[in-house]
Amino acid sequence: MIERLLPAGVVSVESFGDAGDEPVFPGEESFVARAVDGRRREFTGARRCAREALAILGHAPVAIPRGPRGEPVWPAGVIGSITHCRGYRAAAVARAEDAVSLGIDAEPNGPLPEGVDELVILPEERDMLNRLRIAAPGVHWDRLLFSAKESVFKAWYPLTRRELDFLEARMGIDAAAGTFTAELRVDGSRLDGGPALARLTGRFLVSRGIVGTAAVVG
Known part of the structure; x- marks a missing residue:
């Protein structure tokens, strides 16, 4: 599923459901030491997908730590992203010479929890969402929109090392094309000296009860 959203040069691995009592990979135990069982299974399953994707790039199995914002810390020369939700885990990786940064996200195709919309949706995005609901009520x-902003943040953070609030990205969604655009309302200066991030684009799909999104900085 997620591979349909990613360009050539990006390797992805996904799984639906759990692999039973999957052990935590050595070196990652501290990250789920206090996690409930469901969260632990999501973590281990998603990290397994990440190692399988890294293997396709020629990397031996390694622990994938969490950074200060919870982001995965990849081997040198690799960029990537991990996502998991109920019934789904996925990872996408690429060599640093093939992509600058990327973010993927998966969510159940269900309504946002009560009260979350006020933290995520800009007033000017609501008319767009109302039109989309009329055109495609099954989504x-x-x-x-929440998932797309998560993907944008995951692509943004490694390049800026700064937080990006949900209300600091204005989204445009093209339902027919399966694409989205994020207009960023904050300084997008990059630590690597590359072009400032003012506008990010991505792709989405809805399949098997899952909303999937991906944003890539080339």
């Missing part, structure tokens, strides 16, 4: 567009 929970508020959840898709």
Whole structure:
């Protein structure tokens, strides 16, 4: 599923459901030491996908720590992203010479929890969401917008090392094309000296009850 959203040069691995009592990979125990069982299974399953994706790039199995914002810390020369939700885990990686940064996210195709929309949706995005609901009522567009902003943040953070609030990215969604655009309302200066991030684009799909999104900085 997620591979349909990613360009050539990006390797992805996904799984649906759990692999039973999957052990935590050595060196990652501290990250789920206090996690409930469901969260632990999501973590281990998603990290397994990440190692399988890294193997396709020629990397031996390694622990994938968490950084200060919870982001995965990849081997040198690799960029990537991990996502998991109920019934789904995925990872995407690429060599640093093939992509600058990327973010993927998956969410259940259901409504946002009560009260979350006020923290995520800009007033000017609500008219767009209402139009999308009328055109395609089978998609929970508020959840898709949330997921798209998550993907944008995951692509943004490694390049800036700064937080990006949900209300600091204005989304445009093209339902027919399966694409989205994020207009960023904050300084997008990059630590690597590359072009400032003012506008990020991405792709989405809805399949098997899951909303999937991806944003890539090339």
